[in-house]
Amino acid sequence: MHRTIIEPFKIKMVEPLSFLTREQRENLLIEAGYNLFLLKSKHVTFDFLTDSGTTAMSSAQWAAMMIADETYAGSKSFEKFQNVVNEVMGFPYVIPTHQGRASERVFFGHLVKKGNKVPSNNHFDTTRANIEYLGAEAVDLVIDEGKDPKNTFPFKGNIDLKKLEDFCRTHQTQIPFGMITITNNTGGGQPVSLENIKACANIYHKYNIPFIIDACRFAENSMLIKQRETNQNHKSVADIARETFADADGCLMSAKKDAMSNIGGFIALKTNNWLQSLKNLLILTEGFPTYGGLAARDLEAMAVGLKEVLDESYLEYRIAVSRYMVEKLNALGIPTVLPAGGHAVYIDAKSFLPHIPSHQFPGQALAVELYRREGIRTCEIGSVMFDNAAMELVRLAFPRRVYTQSHFDYIIEGLGDLVPEKAQLRGFKMVYKPEALRHFTARFEPL
Numbered sequence: 001m002h003r004t005i006i007e008p009f010k011i012k013m014v015e016p017l018s019f020l021t022r023e024q025r026e027n028l029l030i031e032a033g034y035n036l037f038l039l040k041s042k043h044v045t046f047d048f049l050t051d052s053g054t055t056a057m058s059s060a061q062w063a064a065m066m067i068a069d070e071t072y073a074g075s076k077s078f079e080k081f082q083n084v085v086n087e088v089m090g091f092p093y094v095i096p097t098h099q100g101r102a103s104e105r106v107f108f109g110h111l112v113k114k115g116n117k118v119p120s121n122n123h124f125d126t127t128r129a130n131i132e133y134l135g136a137e138a139v140d141l142v143i144d145e146g147k148d149p150k151n152t153f154p155f156k157g158n159i160d161l162k163k164l165e166d167f168c169r170t171h172q173t174q175i176p177f178g179m180i181t182i183t184n185n186t187g188g189g190q191p192v193s194l195e196n197i198k199a200c201a202n203i204y205h206k207y208n209i210p211f212i213i214d215a216c217r218f219a220e221n222s223m224l225i226k227q228r229e230t231n232q233n234h235k236s237v238a239d240i241a242r243e244t245f246a247d248a249d250g251c252l253m254s255a256k257k258d259a260m261s262n263i264g265g266f267i268a269l270k271t272n273n274w275l276q277s278l279k280n281l282l283i284l285t286e287g288f289p290t291y292g293g294l295a296a297r298d299l300e301a302m303a304v305g306l307k308e309v310l311d312e313s314y315l316e317y318r319i320a321v322s323r324y325m326v327e328k329l330n331a332l333g334i335p336t337v338l339p340a341g342g343h344a345v346y347i348d349a350k351s352f353l354p355h356i357p358s359h360q361f362p363g364q365a366l367a368v369e370l371y372r373r374e375g376i377r378t379c380e381i382g383s384v385m386f387d388n389a390a391m392e393l394v395r396l397a398f399p400r401r402v403y404t405q406s407h408f409d410y411i412i413e414g415l416g417d418l419v420p421e422k423a424q425l426r427g428f429k430m431v432y433k434p435e436a437l438r439h440f441t442a443r444f445e446p447l
C-alpha cells in the first residue's frame, strides 16, 4: 500500500520559476513600499496570493477550447456547458457570467431591495459588498466554533441553525433569499456538512425563503464531507455534490475556483421563475444569455473543468496539500488556523510573533519575511486589511495543479531557518493609508 498521495497528473507544458537573490528581493520590497500586491509576478517564485483564476488547465480543457463555437447567439458550446452544469448540480437553467461577482451583481440586482437582509454562514467580501451596495444587510451566522482558530471541529463552516431559525422568524418578510457559502472562504476554507446544508434548506423553506448556495468550492466541500462526515464515505463525490444542491433553489458560482478555469462564472437555477428578468439584466452589462461576458472557449473550459474537478484522485491530492502544509508548519512551531481547510493555509501571525503588537502589523511582517527569504507571495488578512481585526493571519492560497510536493518541501525547509530567528523580525508603520480597500495600495516602512 502506498502512503504518499501524489499529484495525479503528468506535466506536458512547463513555465520556469523565477529565482532572485535575497538582495534583489530586498530592493524590490523597498520599491514596492513593502506591499506584496505591488510586486511584479516575474519577481515572485511561489505565488500563493490566491487560488482564483490561477488553475493550470488540462490538455482536455485546451483541446475543448479549440472546438468552441464562437457564435453570438445559440452557441453549441453554451448547450454543452448548460448540460454539464445540470448533470453536476441538477440545475437546468444556467446563465453564464464573466466571474462570480458578475453573477452576484445580476442576481442581487433583480432580487435585493433596500432594507432587505440576506443571511449566510459567512458572506465573501464581494458578496457582502454587492448586497450592501443595494442598501441591504449581509448577515453572518456561522457557528461559534468557526470563529475560534484553535478549535478542530471538522465543519467550522456550518451555519448556526438556532440563530438562523430565530433570524428567519423575526425578519421573514425582509429576506429575499438565504445563502450558504461552501467552503466558507472567509472562515478559512472550512467545509459545511451535508447535514447542515439540508437543515439550513429546511429552515429557509419553512419560512418560504429561497435557498441559494455560493458554490465556488463545491467540489472541495464535497470531498471534505466524504472524508469527515459520518456515513458519507461510501458515496462518490459526484453523488455528494448532487445531494448538496438537491434542496437548493439555485447557486452562484465563480468558475475561477472549482470550475478549474482562468475566468468565468454562472448563475444556475432549479426553476425558470426569475430567468427572464435575470437575462434582461445580464444583457445590459454582461452580454447575450448564451455567452454572458465570455468567449465560447471559456464556456468549453468550464464545461470540462466542472467534470474534472470531481475526480476523486484530484480532490484527494488537492485536500492533502493544505493538510500537509498545516502539519509541517505546526511541527516547525508555526501555528495555523485548524483544522486544514480546502484551498488555503492561514498562519496565525499574532501567536507566532507575540513581540509585534497588532498596530505594527505582525501579519505584514511575516508576509514580507516570507517573500524576502523564499520569494513567496502571500496575503495578510489582519490589521492591514481591517480596522479592529480579530485575528492577524497570513494566507497561503494554493493554485490548483500548479505546484508540486517538492516545491512545498523546499518552502518548508526554508521556513525551518526562519523559526529560530523570528525574534529579530520587526513590525511596520503604514506610511500611505488609502481610504478604502487599503491592503491593495498601502505603503509601509519598517520599524
Ligand SMILES: *Cc1c(COP(=O)(O)O)cnc(C)c1O
Pocket: 052, 099, 100, 101, 102, 124, 126, 127, 181, 185, 214, 216, 253, 254, 255, 256, 257, 264, 265
Ligand atoms: C471568489 C469568490 C467569489 C467572487 O468570485 P469572483 O470570480 O472573484 O468575482 C464569491 N464567493 C466566494 C466564496 C468566492 O471565493
